Amino acid sequence: MSGYRLTSDTGATPVSFKFNGKTYQGVQGDTLASALLANGVTLVGRSFKYHRPRGIFSAGSEEPNAAVNVVRGDELEPNTLATTLEIYNGLEAKSQNCWPSVDFDVNAINSLLSPIFVAGFYYKTFMGTSNKHWMFFEKHIRKAAGMGEASVTADSSRYEKQNVFCDVLIVGAGPAGISAALTQAATGARVVLADENAQMGGALIGSTQEIAGQDGDGWVREQLEKLKTFDNVKLLPRTTVYGYYDNNTFGAVERVSDHLTTSEAKGKIRQRHLVLKSKKVILATGALERPILFGDNDRPGVMLASAVGKYVKRYGVVPGREIVMFTNNDSIYQEIAELGARNVPIKAVVDLRDTLSDYAAAVKEKYNLRIYHNAAVVRAVGGKALKSVILNNGETLTCDVLGVSGGWTPTIHLQSQQGDKPVYDETICSFLPGMGHQDYVSIGACKGSFDLSACLSEGGLAEVRVEDEPSLNILPVFDIETTKGKKFVDLQHDVKTSDIKLAKQEGFLSVEHLKRYTTLGMANDQGKTANVNALVVMSKERQLPITEVGTTRFRPPYAPVSIGALSGGEYGEHFRPTRRTPMHEWHLDHGAEMINAGAWVRPRVYKKAGETVTDAYIREAAAVRESVGMVDVTSLGKIEVIGPDAPEFLNRVYTNAWLKLPVGKARYGVMLREDGHVFDDGTTWRLEENRFLMTTTTANAANVLTHLEFLLDVIWPELKVKVVSVTEQWAGLAIAGPNSRAVLAKALHDVDMSNEAFPFMAVQDAKLGDIPVKVARLSFSGELAYEVWCPSHYGYAMWDQLYQAGQDFNITPYGTEALGTLRIEKGHISGPELDGRTTVDDLDLGWAWGKKDFVGKPLAGRDGMVDEDRLKLVGLVSKEEKAIRPGSQIVLSNAETTLGVSQGHVTSTTYSPALGKYIALALVKNGRNKIGETVYATYPLKNESQAVEIVKPHFFDPDGSRMHV
Amino acid sequence: MQIDCPFCGKRDQSEFTYSGDATKKRPDHNDQDPQAWFDYVYQRDNPKGAHQEYWHHTSGCRQFLVVERNTMTHKISSVQAVGDLNKGSAE
Numbered sequence A: 001m002s003g004y005r006l007t008s009d010t011g012a013t014p015v016s017f018k019f020n021g022k023t024y025q026g027v028q029g030d031t032l033a034s035a036l037l038a039n040g041v042t043l044v045g046r047s048f049k050y051h052r053p054r055g056i057f058s059a060g061s062e063e064p065n066a067a068v069n070v071v072r073g074d075e076l077e078p079n080t081l082a083t084t085l086e087i088y089n090g091l092e093a094k095s096q097n098c099w100p101s102v103d104f105d106v107n108a109i110n111s112l113l114s115p116i117f118v119a120g121f122y123y124k125t126f127m128g129t130s131n132k133h134w135m136f137f138e139k140h141i142r143k144a145a146g147m148g149e150a151s152v153t154a155d156s157s158r159y160e161k162q163n164v165f166c167d168v169l170i171v172g173a174g175p176a177g178i179s180a181a182l183t184q185a186a187t188g189a190r191v192v193l194a195d196e197n198a199q200m201g202g203a204l205i206g207s208t209q210e211i212a213g214q215d216g217d218g219w220v221r222e223q224l225e226k227l228k229t230f231d232n233v234k235l236l237p238r239t240t241v242y243g244y245y246d247n248n249t250f251g252a253v254e255r256v257s258d259h260l261t262t263s264e265a266k267g268k269i270r271q272r273h274l275v276l277k278s279k280k281v282i283l284a285t286g287a288l289e290r291p292i293l294f295g296d297n298d299r300p301g302v303m304l305a306s307a308v309g310k311y312v313k314r315y316g317v318v319p320g321r322e323i324v325m326f327t328n329n330d331s332i333y334q335e336i337a338e339l340g341a342r343n344v345p346i347k348a349v350v351d352l353r354d355t356l357s358d359y360a361a362a363v364k365e366k367y368n369l370r371i372y373h374n375a376a377v378v379r380a381v382g383g384k385a386l387k388s389v390i391l392n393n394g395e396t397l398t399c400d401v402l403g404v405s406g407g408w409t410p411t412i413h414l415q416s417q418q419g420d421k422p423v424y425d426e427t428i429c430s431f432l433p434g435m436g437h438q439d440y441v442s443i444g445a446c447k448g449s450f451d452l453s454a455c456l457s458e459g460g461l462a463e464v465r466v467e468d469e470p471s472l473n474i475l476p477v478f479d480i481e482t483t484k485g486k487k488f489v490d491l492q493h494d495v496k497t498s499d500i501k502l503a504k505q506e507g508f509l510s511v512e513h514l515k516r517y518t519t520l521g522m523a524n525d526q527g528k529t530a531n532v533n534a535l536v537v538m539s540k541e542r543q544l545p546i547t548e549v550g551t552t553r554f555r556p557p558y559a560p561v562s563i564g565a566l567s568g569g570e571y572g573e574h575f576r577p578t579r580r581t582p583m584h585e586w587h588l589d590h591g592a593e594m595i596n597a598g599a600w601v602r603p604r605v606y607k608k609a610g611e612t613v614t615d616a617y618i619r620e621a622a623a624v625r626e627s628v629g630m631v632d633v634t635s636l637g638k639i640e641v642i643g644p645d646a647p648e649f650l651n652r653v654y655t656n657a658w659l660k661l662p663v664g665k666a667r668y669g670v671m672l673r674e675d676g677h678v679f680d681d682g683t684t685w686r687l688e689e690n691r692f693l694m695t696t697t698t699a700n701a702a703n704v705l706t707h708l709e710f711l712l713d714v715i716w717p718e719l720k721v722k723v724v725s726v727t728e729q730w731a732g733l734a735i736a737g738p739n740s741r742a743v744l745a746k747a748l749h750d751v752d753m754s755n756e757a758f759p760f761m762a763v764q765d766a767k768l769g770d771i772p773v774k775v776a777r778l779s780f781s782g783e784l785a786y787e788v789w790c791p792s793h794y795g796y797a798m799w800d801q802l803y804q805a806g807q808d809f810n811i812t813p814y815g816t817e818a819l820g821t822l823r824i825e826k827g828h829i830s831g832p833e834l835d836g837r838t839t840v841d842d843l844d845l846g847w848a849w850g851k852k853d854f855v856g857k858p859l860a861g862r863d864g865m866v867d868e869d870r871l872k873l874v875g876l877v878s879k880e881e882k883a884i885r886p887g888s889q890i891v892l893s894n895a896e897t898t899l900g901v902s903q904g905h906v907t908s909t910t911y912s913p914a915l916g917k918y919i920a921l922a923l924v925k926n927g928r929n930k931i932g933e934t935v936y937a938t939y940p941l942k943n944e945s946q947a948v949e950i951v952k953p954h955f956f957d958p959d960g961s962r963m964h965v
Numbered sequence B: 001m002q003i004d005c006p007f008c009g010k011r012d013q014s015e016f017t018y019s020g021d022a023t024k025k026r027p028d029h030n031d032q033d034p035q036a037w038f039d040y041v042y043q044r045d046n047p048k049g050a051h052q053e054y055w056h057h058t059s060g061c062r063q064f065l066v067v068e069r070n071t072m073t074h075k076i077s078s079v080q081a082v083g084d085l086n087k088g089s090a091e
């Protein structure tokens, strides 16, 4: 209960919010962290492994401790950083990693058990013996460990995506970034300046340091106003650039309304995902302060020295009443000066060094500082709040905040992400960006230039006068020797110095192994405040310089990105375009239950009152065989093949012969991939001498077109042929059954439908009223049947008029289920059999094997492709009058139903009304030589198995007499 | 990544589909040697550095392009229409 707000900020707008069920007051502009500190809240969460109490550690996106769950109605947003979350009226947040509450956490007992929770503990204890062992423990461990709690309801927020192009992208709007933006803006370039914070200005926000005759805060505000006057500058505050990809492409998330109340945010998108592409890139991402390791350095109240400064400068919030600072460098004295300027007292400074620089001496003098030289904090004392710190001379200093500075780590995540190996720098004792291989420059603190005048001049503003600059003067001591307390390197993943030592003892020497074994740096903060200190510990253990210990590479994202932002508007039915046929509304009006077939929506069955899907498809299929039915086949792929060399082209592409197909005739064709497997099948119609209409399966339409384009463009440019997709241009239906001819004869004119004038496989033009149609006598069902095609915009009318014409014959519309039944009864292959692994012979299409050369022929002759034991297409009949489940495995004896060696699998199944039996198509090892044998179709997942007889795949009317009438 | 299509201009990579190694030459259509076809269909180098590959401008002009891309940096050093390339090699 120690933090407080400076009284000078009383003019601010109050904001009311809830944390862990309790209502607090903050002010507009607060983050959750600053508001909690102002309210004296020190405990914000429990640690990941040991459930130790944790407080606010930083004031930015590097925060390892203060990750909270934001509650929005039924929705939860886990792992939100209190240090970046802007408060608004009605905000509700709660702690993570604690149960039943942050004050009393049952799992805190883990802390007492910590000797067993060492590095590699999970692997050793729970995974070592057997997989079952792990499965038993896993759910308990996950519950105890988890990082926040995922929402169980769908995310109701809206997100959008945007592409942004610019000449210069500047990441980071601190002094260096702002200086660069002003310089670039003046050249007329299109500039984008992005910064993750709500307020731009970085370290200068609230600064009293003198720049060009005024204070830093005033100066930076003035520069930002100046930037706003440029039309060619786009400022993106609250925008985290999280990933740097090839060709100067960046991923970023702009938080549009996360800081607004529910009513203010209404109608607004929550976040916008940006893909930024820039010719030139300037990275001014700054640096993060680095802690020093000592005993129990994770106690609430121990925080980064710069964070203490930021809370005071930006938010007017002082984190504690008794502040002690601990440092190995001079930057802390600048923070102390800022505090001093606001009459915030410092109890003492513990400085590892023995002398003071002139700058530090001046600060000491001005604010009458008590400084311990050659001194170190060896241990922090406290539980849910800091009580005191113990120094290496044995002295105890009571305090409620310890500000720690172990120097600065340049924020080089973006540079490292795109592959530039960081370089260790002895002066700053940290890593600098390596040689860039893309077109970018690093400026300011991320390049190791920590003083303000360097930041400004690297951005381009060389002439600005800066007063009172401290240098870093760092003493490279980061790990304080101590016998008591735990020294945490990675606060978020609870990795201690002792874990790193253990990893080394057990032989995990390389940094990559160390990281995985201890999980150091693998939490969602990616070890922003931990990585470099871990290398220090490892380097000490291995007695090697840091440069030889190595470092890991950063991966995107720099900060967690919500899945919603990545998906944007592309979810649910907007995930991809939905393709509907022109007859869609008719189907819905006539009881159709629709089903997705790829991107298409097709009628599955047309249900009559009281019917199940099974009832409906059996009725539909039977009606086709008895009288006549009609089915929407618009979704078939359609490709026009045009040009004088079209016959030659088709002859090379299909396995069978095409040169002699007459105009007005269609032919069934099979095409292979270059590797010799069956690719697709369908009929192609010769409409004119040099014009063909190819149909493909619904699923392969796009792939076939690309295949043909590749062959024409790349392999045979000399062929005079063009191909073009006309799938969307034609609407089509199949009319099938003994009465199909009679229906068409009644409905169509300008055509002779007699068997002599319109033989099997003929294609003719006709008229349906005013509608021009193409009629092809083709049969997928094995019945006398025709396909009728018209320009798509006539589709509904064509369907409806043929339906009316068919009323005298009780014409029955049928869906994909009955379509499947009819083709399975005939042993016709479709998608499940065309699985990309079958050959022409496997599918019993040997008759289509041409003597000429065609795509795929040479490799189709390889040993494995002609092996006798390959899976061959056969039919199955249930011997138990039970439905055969698709995907069932074929085994030879009933004893093998769960453990047998699979002899193949079931591809397509149905009940056959024509046979009165449950039947299926299957691919069975050497199946054609097993006709008549009884095998078992087994489905272990459902504990199902049944005896089936292997038969020829042509179940019904095997000689095809019905379609030739 | 962006590819500068000679027909459409500079477009995002998402409009294109990678279509394989452009250094592989398909055997003559009437070639019967299975080894030659095996090489064409399956054997691929995995070069570090410059690599010629086919890209299909699927959501654009639907032409096949030969793109020279650095497999380490993804930097594209040249983009040519397959048609132009064929003309070049015929001369």
Ligand SMILES: [Zn+2]
Pocket (backbone or CB within 6 Å): B005, B006, B007, B008, B009, B057, B060, B061, B062, B063
């Ligand atoms: Zn193009």
